[in-house]
Amino acid sequence: MSMMDRRKFLKVAGLSTLIGLGGSSAFELLKPGKVDAEMEHGAHGHHEAANEEGKETGPKTRWAMLIDMKAITKEKAEKIIHTCHYLHNVPNWGNPKDEIKWIWEEEYEHVFTDSYNEYDEVLEKLPFLLMCNHCDEPPCARVCPVEATFRRPDGVVAQDYHRCIGCRFCMAACPYGSRSFNWLDPRVALKKEMAQGRKLNKQFPTRMRGVVEKCNFCVERLDAGKKPACVEACPDVMHFGNLADENSNVRKILRERISLRRKLELGTKPSVFYLV
């Protein structure tokens, strides 16, 4: 319900700005992330119950994920991928062309294309886990023509499978290659896998062909007060918490450890950190 309010507000704000009625400039219009955050903070402040005492002017909640590269192993990475893909009914097509993936393993040089250090023989051997970075300034949400993908006030970049028209503009815009498109009916692949013993998670909807999907930071679990599934699968590797709260677990870890984020020069402000 509050999502609809937000959309209606944006529409009115957008149109009135276009005809010069609103207070905000056209430049702000082009930065939906910011408008969202500010507006939500003012109008629906009660959403951020996670941190009531926050005195800062910024949002009170910004979820972030820390991946501990000193604790990760190949086995743990695979367990995390399996848990996520099982819980979200992500189909396995068995070929790269139709592939859907929410979280997957990749080598250091492909993950940090801008800051790859060819003399670092430690990082080279580690299985980096890639997922949606839930950017603070998400280019995917900026380009989506129907707001099917949007930044929630708590920092999660969400995807509405029922509104997505499948134009794939978000896939072209994402600088991390985090988005997958259902080129074929995902239920066909799931059925095939179920015949071979895969179980379906009835708590989470399957998707239809022609829409884009990606890691959703487990919004369905966050909204129920739980932590993301990958954190539950390997709590020593994955750390999840509120970046906006300086006393949070993630801020404490970030104070102590060296961390990397992907393609910072693009100004997307990723919320996924790699602890090295």
Place this chain on the structure above:
Amino acid sequence: MIEKALKGSSVYWGWVIFLLCIIGAGFIAYLYQLKVGLGVTGMSRDISWGVYIAQFTYFVGVAAGAVMLVIPKYLHHYTKYAKVVVFGEFLAIAAVVMCLLFIIVDIGQPMRMMNVVLHPTPHSMLFYDMIVLNGYLIINIICGYNTLLADKKGLPCPGWVKPFIYLSIPWAISIHTVTAFLYAGLPGRHFWLTAIMAPRFLASAFAAGPSLLVMILLFVRKVTKFDPGEEALQNIARTICYAMIVNFFFMGMEFFTAFYSNIPGHKATLEYLFWGIGQYGNLVPFMRACIIIGFAGIFILLVPPIRRNPFWLAVGCACVFLATWIDKGVGLVIGGFIPNPLEMITEYHPTFPEITIATAIWAVGGLILTILYKVAISVREEEQRI
């Protein structure tokens, strides 16, 4: 006036039926794609836009090219274009309809298409693209139809149409600027992230659209009694030549920035397109051909004695049309995805259904053009008899 499209020779009807057959085949292929999903195309997780969006981009340029006739005629009162400007407007109509069709066949959930209107999103460039493309279509229908109708009656163009004609000039610039913005505003796609994208789009558009027009007009002059006028054709050819030189100049600037700065991300796509990376080099022959054919076109259209020969004029225009098509309709969109954001390479192989659908949309454009030109030529032939 439209009834003139219903009277024609057997060759005319044969051509129409031929186009309808291609459209029918494409329609069946589209139903198949609609049933199974976009997986029937060669597109993939890495190459998420293919033939459809590439053709869309190219034909936005063809549509915008009409303005190269409108500006001299209406802003400079260059009367030599009086008889041909309507052909430019009709070409724009056919091209914009093709663009809209290429978008429709490309989206995964076409039945949700109206979401773009129901949930207007001013921070998305696609929102503006929808407005400018549909607007341009309507403007050209108004201008093209009314100027031709006035010609038929032997009256000057009605006064209320004039503002639409003037509006069509900045509007033509806007359609291709916004289309360039679809690409030029994306972080992390080095090949597209260039401020020169919109100017380069416009330069290639002003070469591509008019070159197609000159080829058609040369054909029309040969098979009908309508004569567009040698001076008009020669002048359009000059415009094409200059626009193509500017287009290649801009392309050279892309090369300079990428290779002199020596930044790997900026060089990668150009290297893939023109030399290939490792074992990947599908587009190399196309891109090299583009350069050779493009320069050949420039040469033919630049040297007056060659350009005045109708055969070479047609060849020159064909060269420019083909070179801009390879550049924008093949290399630009596909190249932007190679390498992918993880600096890995996936190549693109369009499939049979995909090509069938794209060909059918070309045929739709051909059919619209045939019908509109038939009407316009019949009107012009009547004028010449009087």
